[in-house]
Amino acid sequence: MTTTRVCVIGCGFGGLEAVRALARSEAVEVILIDRTNHHLFQPLLYQVATADVAAPAVAGPIRHILRRETRTGRLTILRAEVTTIDAAQKTLQLDDGSLLGYDALIVAAGATHSYFGNDHWAAFAPGLKTLTDAFAIRSRIIGAFEQAERTSSDVERSACLNFVIIGGGPTGVELAGALAEIARHTLPDEFRRIDSRQARIVLMEGGPRVLGAFDERLSESAAKQLRKLGVELHTGCQVTGIDAEGVDYREGGEQKRLPARTVLWAAGVAASPLGKALAASAGATLDRAGRVSVQPDLSLAGHPEIQVIGDLAAATSPTKQGPKPVPGVSPAAKQMGKLAAANILRRLRGEPTRPFKYADYGSLSTLGRNAAVVQLEAPVVGRVRFSGYPAWLFWLFAHIYFLIGFRNRLVVLIDWAWSYWTFARHARVVAQPDKPKAPATPSPS
């Protein structure tokens, strides 16, 4: 019997779970391919961007996480980028031009930012998906306060102290809350010419409320908590332009402009370009966000050997009200990873595959110090909601619990305790200083 080779593309929550499940079986050889050398605990990435924790606290080397699986001799890990998929030949092409054959394939390549057709905004409003993104955002935030201290122009100073976050989903509110805390609690006393408390943290959301995926009552609570932290909330606000100097937006039928040096993008998500590769090669159907439509068992129509999972998959899950789209959250990706692996092993044994059913345990989002919203889907009592301090404690322990590795948990707990009691954000270091983009302004000598 020859071993079946399963290739897994991407080591996010879905890919990692799939590899772990597959490596337990002696029937398959697994090749995991990822562009980076680390698995990222994405829910805490905003804390790297806002200098609360260091990168290694929320990212672990893939080889270290999967060392036990590697020891079985059945897992190979390659740091490489998959450039195309040939579904007919069952091969992947890697970025160095080499070809890699597969018998079964799990595509878990995730998503990136979408600027809704305005890709030129990317240069002015970075999004937050990778460690590189997080470092870039950290550098901009710190650079803006530094430039405000340095400049002698009032106009520039106020633009430096305006921070705009576009998108009122979980990432947007987390960034806004953290920025408000930096301006109000971390930085005061550290500058001489500016008062960091005068910074404006502006959160712009196109829809009628923040955290639109949550219960309406929790959205209201979130809005109240954000305002209390010092965030300016603009809902029903359409961004129409972003450039180096600020943001154009429509609000209440009026066209407005806010000069701002720091604009962060937390509004749109687009599936990985590998979705297009699957469309071209395997005839996959894509939705508007570029996600791949999958069969109930997460395989591609006509290609039972290809599974698509996580943020790249447009999957549905049966509910009492009929099939509902599966949200792009980490528990869903993990559950898909587990099922995709199990279905591959079932097919090998000649058993029928099983359909995906998303077990929704609820959602939670933090907003800043002592502020969060939690919505749990409990088996018997139904939906449970709470917010404020208890929700924040719940969020904290849930995230610590799901962090990978004992060391990371310990270090993140220490970092958080330290930030909580001292208001200091120790990770406020940027390796490469951003050059100020402003024209030279003479300062008093």
Next chain:
Amino acid sequence: MTTTRVCVIGCGFGGLEAVRALARSEAVEVILIDRTNHHLFQPLLYQVATADVAAPAVAGPIRHILRRETRTGRLTILRAEVTTIDAAQKTLQLDDGSLLGYDALIVAAGATHSYFGNDHWAAFAPGLKTLTDAFAIRSRIIGAFEQAERTSSDVERSACLNFVIIGGGPTGVELAGALAEIARHTLPDEFRRIDSRQARIVLMEGGPRVLGAFDERLSESAAKQLRKLGVELHTGCQVTGIDAEGVDYREGGEQKRLPARTVLWAAGVAASPLGKALAASAGATLDRAGRVSVQPDLSLAGHPEIQVIGDLAAATSPTKQGPKPVPGVSPAAKQMGKLAAANILRRLRGEPTRPFKYADYGSLSTLGRNAAVVQLEAPVVGRVRFSGYPAWLFWLFAHIYFLIGFRNRLVVLIDWAWSYWTFARHARVVAQPDKPKAPATPSPS
């Protein structure tokens, strides 16, 4: 009475100490200028490069470290680069073109790598002075093992597993020891196609022994300890060329070549270009490494208002055997910073300045797990030397003691304990993957 404005360029060990001393006096206003936003604990920078600790563990935000001094209202911190010094006009020009006047000046701009006229080697053999350097080295080391696992060419694999460190001073032996530990203890079991223990860690030193600044007996002990850790030692070895594929060197009268993908430079140091600015503007004399000759009180001849300290200064200190050059180490920089600040305040009070006298308490260098050499200059008993495990413990606690901030000490201790017991190096994450430089090599599909 108008306040005297003192500008301090650079927030390394010397600049930081000077600012702290100056900020205590109500007679002066202090402006500190640094290119980055952090003070770096340089003695542990090699641990960032070798993925033992995260950057924020050994770098602290300058504004946070100096928040008490800022609160006096007499200290301004600017993140900027000084491009030129006009000693006649007593002004500094900053990178945005603005001018900054001073009454007194402390130049503590430090040093950078010197490739002894072979600047084109820089692209192939990075040095280690800044956080950016450390990240680049970390990325190369990890990338080399990844590429070794990925390639199907035996020649390339062995080049990827050859690591050359040029320079047998403290930084060189620290890097070599850490690399040996990574290859022998951290990575085994994490790869499938390669055995990381087969990596060659080659340390090349031009002089007859490593750690030339130490006692001869300690050099011998260091060499023995390094060999035990698995480092290949080449002393009396002249590097004649470095390119993307390897290193050319002369050893024992023979010209040789070692193919290597990772070459690290720890051999030469050159003073900051601000030395040249002082030569042009204030007639300062430079030594061969570009360091500025200073008067016994650390001022420039003919410019008592300018003090040069730290690695940028070619200072001498009186000893029983006559004046001896002050070594480029952090205790010397700190002592110079303190004296330069005190001398500025003395001049303001109309008192005579005092000459610099270096208090040498000894040197210590670590070589890896349980391995180090220590040489103490004790007041009564004279020179005390020890090596091996006790020296390593001494090194460890000395470095923890001198780290800035309670949090950093705690976090570094935890990181070290973690690495020590588990052999894992948690900081093994690289944000931006290095693209493999090699031509495409077809691998079995």
